[in-house]
Amino acid sequence: MVLPIVHYGHPVLRKKGERIAEITPAVTKLIKDMIETMYDAEGVGLAAQQVAHALQLTVIDVREVKERPSTLELNGQPADVAAFMPLVLINPEVKGYGTSVAGPEGCLSFPEIYEDVTRPEFVEVSALDAKGKPIQFKAGGLLARAIQHETDHLNGILFIDRMPTKAKQALKPELDDLQAETKASLLK
Numbered sequence: 001m002v003l004p005i006v007h008y009g010h011p012v013l014r015k016k017g018e019r020i021a022e023i024t025p026a027v028t029k030l031i032k033d034m035i036e037t038m039y040d041a042e043g044v045g046l047a048a049q050q051v052a053h054a055l056q057l058t059v060i061d062v063r064e065v066k067e068r069p070s071t072l073e074l075n076g077q078p079a080d081v082a083a084f085m086p087l088v089l090i091n092p093e094v095k096g097y098g099t100s101v102a103g104p105e106g107c108l109s110f111p112e113i114y115e116d117v118t119r120p121e122f123v124e125v126s127a128l129d130a131k132g133k134p135i136q137f138k139a140g141g142l143l144a145r146a147i148q149h150e151t152d153h154l155n156g157i158l159f160i161d162r163m164p165t166k167a168k169q170a171l172k173p174e175l176d177d178l179q180a181e182t183k184a185s186l187l188k
Helices: 025-040 141-154 165-186
Strands: 045-047 057-060 070-074 087-107 110-128 134-140
Touching: 025 045, 025 057, 025 087, 045 141, 057 141, 070 141, 087 141, 110 141, 110 165, 134 141
Parallel strands: none
Antiparallel strands: 045 057, 057 087, 070 134, 087 110, 110 134
């Protein structure tokens, strides 16, 4: 089932997600619905907060983005990114490393707003998968960026918080309008 995606101004986007203690049928259904919602919205990632659930859960799929390659390393060996998608991360712990690089980012909770954000080029990830099994891997490129963006969501951090001040100021009218629109819709 495609879920409604909440926009900037909705309070759940600023909430740190609760850790998931067990994979219940409700969690399994939420994962399925989030993947369907992400594909429907043509996104590469979706955090639980974006569908109004303050949980440590995100889904990612970077297969469709050919012009921004991703790398994946499992057990110290290069792995096929496509075979790992869609990626479900529960209670992820993410450490960035390598050179920090600027790259374009957008967000399904900020329609039509894009800006360069600087993030570490690579990440090390420890998490649980959709079945509750531990997974560990390293990622680079777009996959590393998407993981960092989505993990930020799980901690109530938005990509606008990572933008350079000048860029955020330039976007202020659009951000203010989006926030006001969202807050008004919550009052209905």
